Amino acid sequence: MSRVRGSDQTEVVDAARRGDDAAWEALYRDLYPKLRAFLVRRVGPDEAEDAVAETMSRAVAGLNRFTLGPAGFDGWVFGIARHVAADHHRRRARRKREVLVGQRYAAEQRRDDAAADGLVLDDDHAAVRAVFARLDESDRELLELRVVAGLSAEQVAAVLNKRPGAIRTAQSRALGRMRQLMEAHDA
């Protein structure tokens, strides 16, 4: 499926703003893989599908307030997704769950990866995922927005309400920590 990009996306967003179902479906299909992957990492695989639907429902309800800015349409939607994930964690916290879903999911990943430490990781991707799971929450979110959501540094800065330079610096530090972990893993 072709991606809706650039001026095409602007036209599709305008059509969606007018209530065009086909335009909305095109945007949804374009965003769905990244959005679901991002939310799987945020709220866990069991709740990701619902979180995607909630994100899109909020986007539908708030499209009239959307103005094209540095984050673009994708950044705007992922900003909504972050709030959906945060709401999800707050509901879990109200239920007095001591371990938030995202943290639990990350912890489970860390346990899985730790169990695999003794194995010969001939799969570079598995090694990268194992190292990534050991990063701090803020580092993981930033890198997820960059590589999973596919947002640019400027878009991530808009989503996280930070300056692009700060995002680039934080990204560089996160990658440096990841590199160190990978070296320690190989050692």
Add this chain to the structure above:
Amino acid sequence: MPRPGLPAADDELLELLAQALDPGALEPTPEGLAALHAALHPDDARYDPAAVFVLRAPAGRPVRWHRIVAAAAAVVLVAVLVLVFGRSQPSSLTTTQLASDRLSQALKAHSPAAVTARDVQALASSYAQLSPGQKSALGPRPVQILVQACSDLAAGAPAEAPPACRALPPPPGGSSTETSAPGGPGGRPGSGAAGPGTSAKGAGTSATAPRSPTPTTVPATRGGAPAGGSGPAGVTPTSSGGTGSPPTGAGARPVGSSGGTGTPASGRRGSAGPGPTSGSGPTSRTGQPSGTGQPSGTG
């Protein structure tokens, strides 16, 4: 020191990370698309709202909207039925009341024939449609009237008895298996004054006086009285006593009164016979001698 192949540049490491975290080509699920359309058309029933995840049961299962809608429709249907039949109840009640009144009037007028099988059927049908509360509000009177009417109809023309009569409770004593309570103690012995007795009519008959023996002729010193004749039979029409014979019948004692007693009859004095003989009149059985013949006088 990075191992060989480990990306040294951030962009390369980002690319490696992107590949490692790549979820692959994913397509939206039908539920997700349905949720999108439901969000776009929240008031349009063509879109299945069951896929809207935000409305989920606490257990995490999707809310079964079709079940909720079906339950709501059932509630509405029941409400409509209650309204419709609730409004029809007063007419049934009025019909029952009218039929009850008609039957009641007919029974009071002692003209069961005026109660037709149609009346009974109408009353029974209307009464059967009433709720237990309405039946209790009417009281037992309609049922009593109906049972009475059915009994009358069955006695007159059993074939005309409406089928509704068979659904009624049996009349009292018809097939009841209840046993009657033991009878109470008898009343006190009666007391009262004796009633006035009436004496029976006396039926005494006077005996025929035997003929006087032949009189002996005695020299009359003077003329004797004529021989006594036979006394007339005493006939006493009442208890006042017949002549010559007392009443023999005792008065009836309806309440114990004694009969009257006859008064002694007294024979008439015989007239003097012309004959030379004299005689004595017969005596009544209990009466006084009927008389003594006077000397016939001188012969």
